[in-house]
Amino acid sequence: MSDAARLLRLLSLLQTPREWPGSELAVRLEVTTRTVRRDVDRLRDLGYPVEATLGVLGGYRLVAGAAMPPLLLDDEEAVAIAVGLRTASRQPVAGIAEASLRALAKLQQVLPPRLARRVASLTSATAAGAASSASLVDPAQLSVVAGAVNARERVRFTYVAQENVVSKRHVEPVQLVALDRRWYLLAFDVERDDWRIFRLDRVSSALATGARFAARAVPGGDATEYVTQRMYDTAPTYRARATLRLPVDLARARLGDFAGELTALDDGSCGWHSPEDTVEYLAFRLTSLGCEFTVDGPVEFVEHLRGLGERIRRSVE
Structure with missing residues (x-):
């Protein structure tokens, strides 16, 4: 195995989310532990943040760094990412389409023909129309709300309801739900003392307050099911x-x-x-x-x- 091939093999192993003892890496690569240490140093020089821990349970692992280094992907991972990028390029989050298309172009440039055909086959079976520009979600607002959901932290924001009625809201955010090409937030409205569903494209000036809240029982026990049912219950109906x-x-x-x-x-x-x-x-x-x-x-x-x-x-x- 050439030095370059061995380095790529080492990088591929380290991308597995676990800690690798130097002795195990040496066996896998068919080299000495000294060569493993030297190859790890070469990866660090290339910008890969490889962390080493000492002791019986110690070893090497790839950690998050200050910059995004290149990644090695196997066939299944490459296809999954390509399909995911195509899907993301049609999602109603402002700016995500352009970033997804740029990343997809870079990936498609290096995809082998056999994988490119698989990607084309999968995406043709899952094609969807573009989102309306009127329903695009500000990624900054989405990030604030998502962070507050995970931290169980109250949020204040401005909300534009139907007929352009503007109000200030103070809520306990419970779950984000993607439904019919829109993002919804299920939250408990503190001032109205009741559950509410908010469209994220109508949210602005979102601010996490830092105030934590205790978990509440979601109506029906399932947030996604509750939002889905409420949306369909309130949708207009017709006879064809x-x-x-x-x-x-x-x-x-x-x-x-x-x-x-x-x-x-x-x-x-x-x-x-x-x-x-x-x-x-x-x-x-x-x-x-x-x-x-x-x-x-x-x-x-x-x-x-x-x-x-x-x-x-x-x-x-």
């Missing part, structure tokens, strides 16, 4: 009207308990008046029928399908 290119019996079988009102028009088509639900769920049920259809209303549902169609078209171009 559509003509399905399916025989009425087949449409009824495919829709199951969501059949609503079905009317046979001829041997190969039927009219559908759906149960009441959100436009998102109506679109899911309609497009999963596996048939041609014509939507007659309401206008909110028609507009949602147009937007969905545009996002799908962009994702496959």
Whole structure:
């Protein structure tokens, strides 16, 4: 093994989050412990913060330093990071898209063709539309709130609710939840003495107060489930009207308990008046029928399908 290859192998071992005794490294690299010490010094000269501890339980480990040194990735790690960067580039956090795309460009430049094909295959199956610029979250606000959640520390911020109503809030932040391409904060509002859900893109001037709080029992026991249910409970609902290119019996079988009102028009088509639900769920049920259809209303549902169609078209171009 050449010196360069041995150095890369040593770096790869040290990136595993554990402490490596010098003797074990020597066996792995098929060298002496003296060579291991010399190679560790070379890594330090290259900017890798390798820490050494003495004693029977001592050894070497890679720790956090003042700068970000290059990392060695195996195939699975490289694919996971590439897919993650593509996903992050479409997330509603201001500035994250540009940084993710820069990092992705650097990674794709050195990806072997076999890994590039795997990344392309995975991302094509998980494509999503871009977030609206109106719902972008300030990363500084997100960081303050996330830190307060972890430290169980009260936060004050300015909040713009619906119809541009501005208020000052003093809350105990419990959980951040990403839902439908938006970030939400579940918190206990100290002044209103009740649970509240806040959209992070409407939060500004967030400040951790330093005051700690005791953990409260989340309604229902699960923060994510609570936020998800509340968001869907408050979402507007509609009844879709559509003509399905399916025989009425087949449409009824495919829709199951969501059949609503079905009317046979001829041997190969039927009219559908759906149960009441959100436009998102109506679109899911309609497009999963596996048939041609014509939507007659309401206008909110028609507009949602147009937007969905545009996002799908962009994702496959």
